[in-house]
Amino acid sequence: MPATLRCPACGTTYADRWRCTCGHPLDFADRPLPDRPAPAFTDLDARDGLWTFDEFLPVEKRATLGEGWTPLVDAPDWHCAFKLEYVSPTGSFKDRGAATTVSRALEVGAERVVEDSSGNAGTAIATYAARAGLDAEIFTPADAKPAKLRAIERAGATLRRVEGSREDVTAAAIDAVGKDEGWYASHAWNPAFFVGTATFAFEVAAQRDWEVPDAVVLPLGHGTLFLGAYRGFRALREAGWTRKVPRLLGAQATGYDPIASSETNDENDLADGIHIREPVRADEIHEAIETTDGDAIAIDAVATDREHDRLGRAGFNVEPTCAVATAALTEYRDRGVLDDEDDVVVPLTGTGLKN
Numbered sequence: 001m002p003a004t005l006r007c008p009a010c011g012t013t014y015a016d017r018w019r020c021t022c023g024h025p026l027d028f029a030d031r032p033l034p035d036r037p038a039p040a041f042t043d044l045d046a047r048d049g050l051w052t053f054d055e056f057l058p059v060e061k062r063a064t065l066g067e068g069w070t071p072l073v074d075a076p077d078w079h080c081a082f083k084l085e086y087v088s089p090t091g092s093f094k095d096r097g098a099a100t101t102v103s104r105a106l107e108v109g110a111e112r113v114v115e116d117s118s119g120n121a122g123t124a125i126a127t128y129a130a131r132a133g134l135d136a137e138i139f140t141p142a143d144a145k146p147a148k149l150r151a152i153e154r155a156g157a158t159l160r161r162v163e164g165s166r167e168d169v170t171a172a173a174i175d176a177v178g179k180d181e182g183w184y185a186s187h188a189w190n191p192a193f194f195v196g197t198a199t200f201a202f203e204v205a206a207q208r209d210w211e212v213p214d215a216v217v218l219p220l221g222h223g224t225l226f227l228g229a230y231r232g233f234r235a236l237r238e239a240g241w242t243r244k245v246p247r248l249l250g251a252q253a254t255g256y257d258p259i260a261s262s263e264t265n266d267e268n269d270l271a272d273g274i275h276i277r278e279p280v281r282a283d284e285i286h287e288a289i290e291t292t293d294g295d296a297i298a299i300d301a302v303a304t305d306r307e308h309d310r311l312g313r314a315g316f317n318v319e320p321t322c323a324v325a326t327a328a329l330t331e332y333r334d335r336g337v338l339d340d341e342d343d344v345v346v347p348l349t350g351t352g353l354k355n
């Protein structure tokens with residue numbers, strides 16, 4: 001039986017639905033936790049990818065490409081550690097959520113999935129749908145990166161390029177879902193996606209022998225990874241596997257910064273992965289910032305471009321959206337939000353090969 005969904009706002013439960021009748025995004029009614037102490041790293045079977053942590057997951061493994069266990073490496077020039085999410089099967093952290101979301105689609109008997117995305121989530125959903133033998137319809141902005149569009153088409157998905165804003169792209173996808181064209185595999189709305197992104201936190205903690213960092217600095221659009229990290233680190237603490245939740249520090253793009261509210265006139269058009277003006281789960285993002293002593297700031301295109309070059313020259317072939325996070329790390333230190341001795345992890349979320 002697929003796990004039940006519940007609305008955190010009004011408490012209504014559903015066997016399956018993409019959002020509550022009250023309009024709020026849904027979550028799983030129960031979040032499973034392991035009933036054993038934290039295992040030694042060497043007792044974890046990494047051959048199972050992110051499904052190593054299935055004790056925490058309300059979704060069964062049905063679609064996988066071996067995602068998970070991305071490297072955690074030293075980044076001495078940034079005085080932190082980078083988690084190389086861009087080495088995932090389709091080149092972004094979105095594979096974590098695509099694996100769990102397409103698995104959920106199979107659990108509930110969906111035959112066709114619908115997603116809207118600037119490119120990475122669409123590539124991930126199209127690819128995992130192909131792996132699972134499901135049809136996929138992916139809505140993207142008309143000006144999405146050509147390599148991302150090609151990756152979606154190569155997986156056999158139906159590509160719908162939409163003129164207008166990122167919000168117009170979402171509206172077109174929701175319209176298709178409303179007409180019963182498919183099951184909404186949205187990385188913003190579907191709770192199964194956050195089950196997958198939470199495994200980022202499990203891996204960071206496991207790779208550090210269950211010592212969580214002081215802070216994690218992440219790109220922040222819809223909060224797909226930001227909230228996955230929040231949920232994952234909280235679940236670890238609830239399970240007694242770790243002792244604290246790190247500070248969650250968001251990095252937004254200027255002109256697309258509803259959480260940071262920078263009020264600048266600059267529009268950071270380089271960071272196409274986080275061009276979100278209406279995050280679906282804004283209330284939970286604010287909660288995550290408040291309860292972890294976190295923050296959110298906006299980074300402009302000049303700093304993003306400079307930092308993107310710096311990452312490339314240090315051996316990290318990533319997309320510009322990643323550079324927003326490392327630029328924010330410097331800014332947080334300059335502002336005194338982080339001390340030099342704070343132990344920080346930054347995910348590098350998307351590959352440079354699709355740019």
Ligand SMILES: [Zn+2]
Pocket residue numbers: 007008009010011012020021022023024
């Ligand atoms: Zn509701």
